[in-house]
Amino acid sequence: MKTNLKKISQLYTNMTLPVKASMWYLACSVLQKAIGFLTTPIFTRVMGTSDFGVVSMYNSWEAILTVLCTLYLYNGVYNNAMIEYKSDKDGFTSSMQTLTTILSLIVFSVLFVFYRQLADVIGLSKPIMLLMMIDIVFSAGMSFWSIRNRYEYKYKSVAVFTILSSLLMPALSVILVLNSAEHKAEARILGTVITHVIVYGIVYFLNLTRGKKAVDLKYWKYGIKFNLPLIPHYLSSTIMTQSDRVLINTLCGSSAAGIYSISTNVTSIMNIVTVSINQAVTPWIYEMLEAKKMKEIGKNVYKIVSLVGVGFVLTSFIVPEVIGVLAPSEYKSAIWATPPLLIGMFMYFIYCNFGNVEIYFHKQNAMLFSSVTVAVINIILDYILIQKYGYIAASYATMVSYYIYAGLHYMFMSRVCKEKKVENPFNASVIIVMTIVFSVLIMCPALFYRVVLLRYSILAVLCIICLLWAIKNRDFILQLISKKRV
Structure with a gap:
């Protein structure tokens, strides 16, 4: 036992700084989602x-208004600024x-001025909206600070603050x-905001004092x-994931929105898995695109999609039991x-593989068009x-929207491959068959569900x-888990 612990300790010590940082950031992300999932049965x-x-x-x-309030300035532009203004990173932050x-x-001043006209749509009281504004302000400060530290591989402080917040908030x-x-x-929301003010507030004022600008x-x-x-891309992507609950609250009431949100909590289990797999596969896809090994991409991605699809099928089988654990009979x-x-979500995972090709060839406009178009379609279908x-129909609107989303991205990816005169790594017939088979399964x-x-x-x-x-394909699975080249 001691020998094994010593080997693990030595392995960790020998890791490069970027690898250690990536491992801790992933661990913190999983911890945040896991605590949120595990505390759901309590609430x-x-x-x-x-x-x-x-x-x-x-x-x-909050997710929708964060886009308008922050313009997501801690995303794309911030990483570029860390290079362009490297002599004044603190000042820029x-x-x-x-x-x-x-x-x-x-943004919130405008909302408060027109609150009477927007109250039915928003469905939240003024005190709650005020708490939301405070939360967005301090959360933005934390985002700037954490991304700055991630950029410089200073993972320890980010891990400490993330873990502290993740434990204190629930x-x-x-x-x-x-x-x-x-x-x-209001009490639950207040608990979140107080935690963020205490923990993120330290970071917020640290950013100001260090920057002096x-x-x-x-x-x-x-x-x-x-x-x-x-912003249209960020806003559309957010609306895609949030509009169903907003419209359910407006058309059916907050109780229906609460029940529906439990369904989204179940899908968040698979979201952790799919995000991790996509992060592991993306660098390999870029390497294969660079080497123009298109057939290799398709062959291995089909296996990965099948593996993920099986995970979704097995999850679907235990949905009643998972929801029974998460919530009482009212849900x-x-x-x-x-x-x-x-x-x-399965279709979203398929789209990510097409999106990787688009991003590699710098075709962000195609992504913007797809996001805005599908967001509009989703709202119309929801309504x-x-x-x-x-x-319940909102879930089917979401499903149809993601079919369209994946279809549009496949179309744009195919067009990009023709422009760049490279072979399309994905066969449309194979993708369609896999989509139909796993959707049915x-x-x-x-x-x-009633016949246990x-x-x-x-x-x-x-x-x-x-x-x-799994036994037959154990080498492939081990390579995927260990994030080695598939």
Whole structure:
């Protein structure tokens, strides 16, 4: 045992700084999502479906308004600035942070002025909106600081603050909710905001004191000019993931939004897996594109998509039990919204492979067009279907939207390959067949959600088949897990 621990310690010590940093950032990301997932059963049992829906709405609107309040200045432009203004990184950081603070004040001032007209759409009280503004301001400061430290591989401080926030936030929120008789949604939101003010507040003021440059119009102009054209893409992508809950709240009420949000919590399990796999595969795809080994890309990506697809199918089989653990019986109807959402996420994973090719060849405009187009389609479908069939229909609108999303990106990727005179790494017929097969397999378990014995018998057979396949392809799986070249 001691020998094994010594080997692990030595292996960690011998890792390069970028590898250590990547490992810790991934661990922190998984920890944040895992704690959020694990604390869901607590909150669903101490809060009603309506209160849970209010919190879901708060998260959706915060995600949308963050784009407008921050212009995502801590994304694309910030990394470029770390090179272009490397002699004044602190000054650029503090200046951008001040800009996001001012933008937040402007956006929320407009919302408060027209609150009476927007109240029914937003579905949140003024005090909650005020808490949201505070949260966005301090969270933006944390984003600038963490990305700056990630850029310089200073992972230790980021890990400490992330872990501290991840542990303090649910603990404080649970205490506040349990001690609140009527305003449980507000109590949970307050727990989040207080945590961010305490933890992120330290970072916020650290950015200001180090930068000593709260306002620099040159930096402001540079940041706005760079990121403003990207806002439609950022906003559309956010709307794609949040509009269903907003419209459900508006058309069906906060209780329905709360039940629906449990379905999205289930899909978040697979999101952790797919994001990790995509991060592992993307560098290899770039290497193959550089070497023009197009057939190698398709051959291996088909295997990876199949592996991920099986994961989605197996997850679909246990949806009733997962939701039973996450929430009490009031949320039971969420099981019917989950399979279409799983299909939507599976299609998103397929799209990522097409998107990697587009990004490699610098075709961001194609991504922008796809994002905006599908976001509009998704809102229209949500509005029509939710009114006619209820909130469960929103999951089918999401599924259809992601089919279109993947289709558009395949079309643009094919066009890029023709322009660059390279072979298309993906065969349309193979992609279509895989899409149909796995869509059917993910939906089928819903037919047996009420027949537990039959469902688990089928699941057992599938698990045996998957195990045999895994044994046969163990080398490929081990390479994928270890992030070596596939």
